[in-house]
Amino acid sequence: MELYLDSADIDAVKRLARVLPLQGVTTNPSIIAKAGKPLWEVLPALRDALGGEGRLFAQVLASHADQMVEEALRLQQRVTNLVVKIPATAEGLAAIKMLTAQSVSTLGTAVYAAGQGLLVALAGANYVAPYVSRLDAQGGDGVKMVGQLQQLLSLHAPQTQLLAASFKTARQAVECLLAGCQAITLPVDVAEQLISTPAVLAAIDQFAQDWQHAFGHGQLGE
Numbered sequence: 001m002e003l004y005l006d007s008a009d010i011d012a013v014k015r016l017a018r019v020l021p022l023q024g025v026t027t028n029p030s031i032i033a034k035a036g037k038p039l040w041e042v043l044p045a046l047r048d049a050l051g052g053e054g055r056l057f058a059q060v061l062a063s064h065a066d067q068m069v070e071e072a073l074r075l076q077q078r079v080t081n082l083v084v085k086i087p088a089t090a091e092g093l094a095a096i097k098m099l100t101a102q103s104v105s106t107l108g109t110a111v112y113a114a115g116q117g118l119l120v121a122l123a124g125a126n127y128v129a130p131y132v133s134r135l136d137a138q139g140g141d142g143v144k145m146v147g148q149l150q151q152l153l154s155l156h157a158p159q160t161q162l163l164a165a166s167f168k169t170a171r172q173a174v175e176c177l178l179a180g181c182q183a184i185t186l187p188v189d190v191a192e193q194l195i196s197t198p199a200v201l202a203a204i205d206q207f208a209q210d211w212q213h214a215f216g217h218g219q220l221g222e
Contacts, residue, residue, distance in 0.1 A: 002183035004057070005191060006165060008035035008042050012188045014049040019195065024055030026129075026165070026185040028085065028109070032058075043079050057107060057185075059085035060095075068095035069102075076104055083126060085109045088116055093123045100124025107163065112140070114148035121157035127183070128153070131166035132176060143172060147179035154180070170194045 002023040005013055008031045016022065025046045032039050043056055056079060060071040068091065072084040084099065086092045088108045096106050100123065107127035108120030112135050117128045130149055132142030150162050163183040164176040170193040173184050186194075 001177070002161070002163070004055075004163070004183065004185035005188065006031070006185040007188050008032055008037075008046065009188060010035075010042075010045045010049050013046055016188065016191055016195075017050050017054075020191065022050065022054060023183075024050065024057070024081075026057040026085075026163075028059045029061060040078065043082075047079075055081050055083060057083045057085050059087075059109065063089075063091060065091045065094035065098065068092065069098050072099050072104055072106070073102075083107050085129075086125070088120050088128075093119060096120065096123040096125050109165070111149070112138070112145075114145055114152055117149040117162070118152045118156060121153055121160035125160055127161050127163045129163045129165045129185075132164055132172055133166045133168045135166075142166070143175045143179060146176045146181055150180040150182075 003021055004024050004026050005016055005022055006026045007013060008027050013025055032042055035042050039058065043058060046056060058075050060068045062068045062071050068086055075084050076082055083105045085107045086095050087110045092108065096108060099106050106125045107129055108125040109129045111117040111120060111128055111130040117130055120128045130146050132146060135142040135145055146164050153160055153162055161183055162181040163185060164181045165185050167173050167186055167190045170190055173186060173190060176184060
């Protein structure tokens with residue numbers, strides 16, 4: 001399994017990289033815009049926040065295949081160990097085919113249907129990213145679609161990893177993992193939901209209180 005953080009918040013990535021087994025960070029144009037800094041400044045900072053290691057994902061802005069390929073090559077040349085995100089449009093599929101022929105690592109993004117995701121994989125993408133919460137918002141079932149897509153990949157394109165994205169709750173992420181997806185990328189708030197559970201903190205406080213009451217101090221001692 002691969003765990004990624006979906007953010008360009010350098011401080012948050014640094015904080016969570018200390019405690020989570022992150023394989024890297026995913027971004028998109030909206031995430032970069034929210035950071036308010038140029039892409040070429042954000043990506044190296046994210047790599048530093050990961051301790052100089054980890055895989056980064058950045059997305060092209062062009063809408064035509066030829067321009068997508070140009071942007072993808074520029075991204076790969078300037079950032080090591082980068083996966084280029086390509087929208088799963090008709091032009092995007094053409095771009096993925098061309099980039100695959102040039103051994104450029106790609107992720108097909110903005111996937112809303114299992115069949116659409118399979119086409120991304122057959123075009124040669126290394127990863128395919130279904131949008132879970134966004135599909136739910138349209139009246140669909142994001143987790144169910146993830147399960148269907150994973151079955152299709154296992155049967156017809158096992159070389160492509162499903163990287164589930166767009167989460168609102170930790171439960172959605174867990175359900176996608178139970179459905180068989182091999183990787184997930186979490187927003188900072190959802191990652192923190194997995195780490196910080198009020199019931200756990202309450203239990204720890206009770207342990208400390210009971211120990212203090214029995215022994216009069218808060219350390220194990222000799």
